[in-house]
Amino acid sequence: MAPVKFGSTDIIAAYSRIRGQQRWFWANTQATDPARLRFSLAHELGHAVLHWERIADPVVVDAETEAHHFASAFLMPADEIKRQLNRVTPNLANLTRVATQWQVSVQALVMRAKQVGSLSAAEHAGVWRMLNARGLAKAALVDVHPEPPGVLASLLALHREEHGHDDAAIAEMTGLPLARLQDLMPSLFPIRQTRRLRAV
Incomplete structure (x- = not known):
């Protein structure tokens, strides 16, 4: 699950998306109602559990209702x-x-x-x-x-420190340009300042 700057508090609090064999969960860091964000994340988890194989199937008209019921049962x-x-x-x-x-x-x-x-x-x-x-x-x-996500930061640290992957390699794994990751998650993908040489 990744904290993301959606650019507004008036749009969805969270959503998920499949990339290859992985599902990414995105949480709006500008959401002002933690209860709504918490429920939205449980809703997206419902999609991951119930609709992994058929999330893109337009025939599944009840997917949102099913995910909503899942979130309610999961949290209550x-x-x-x-x-x-x-x-x-x-x-x-x-x-x-x-x-x-x-x-x-x-x-x-x-x-x-x-x-x-x-x-x-x-x-x-x-x-x-x-x-x-x-x-x-x-x-x-x-x-x-609010419950800040901690797994993604740990996962990134593992890739960087144990496997030697730099941010460009991690961006390639996620399928997103590095500049987009830096924009969405500046705390996890800080923009590196390049040193400039000065004429002496």
């Missing part, structure tokens, strides 16, 4: 969510407490609660009415802690 296990929510009244304070524990948004938790049967259709609609009435339908209500 059904048995645990049911156990916790079935014991409490589904008010904003209780939903926020449970969402904070699982590091997801309240909105994602509300949808998951309906999926697993912890909220009836009427309760689900009631929660959304309450959120809308308070202007909170899209608000970040949970303090989600």
Whole structure:
């Protein structure tokens, strides 16, 4: 998974792409909502697990829905969510407490609660009415802690230090020009300053 500067906070928080036999995950370093980024990465993981062989197949119209359900189940296990929510009244304070524990948004938790049967259709609609009435339908209500990726930096260090690959060789492996990697991931691919000779 690679942290990438997408250039805007208004576009997707994460996406994935297959290159050869590898799938790259890209996380928008400018995403301002960690809960959204976390869910988006789980969604992309769902594509990797469920659609590895058929991600480019246009016949698979349900791929996005399947990846969405995967992300919900991955981040909010059904048995645990049911156990916790079935014991409490589904008010904003209780939903926020449970969402904070699982590091997801309240909105994602509300949808998951309906999926697993912890909220009836009427309760689900009631929660959304309450959120809308308070202007909170899209608000970040949970303090989600960003999880910085560490595997890519370790992998690059391995290639550089153990295998002797320079950045140009690593760029060739990824199929991306070095200048593009430097633009997307400046902390991992710093631009090397060339020394200039001075006339004496």
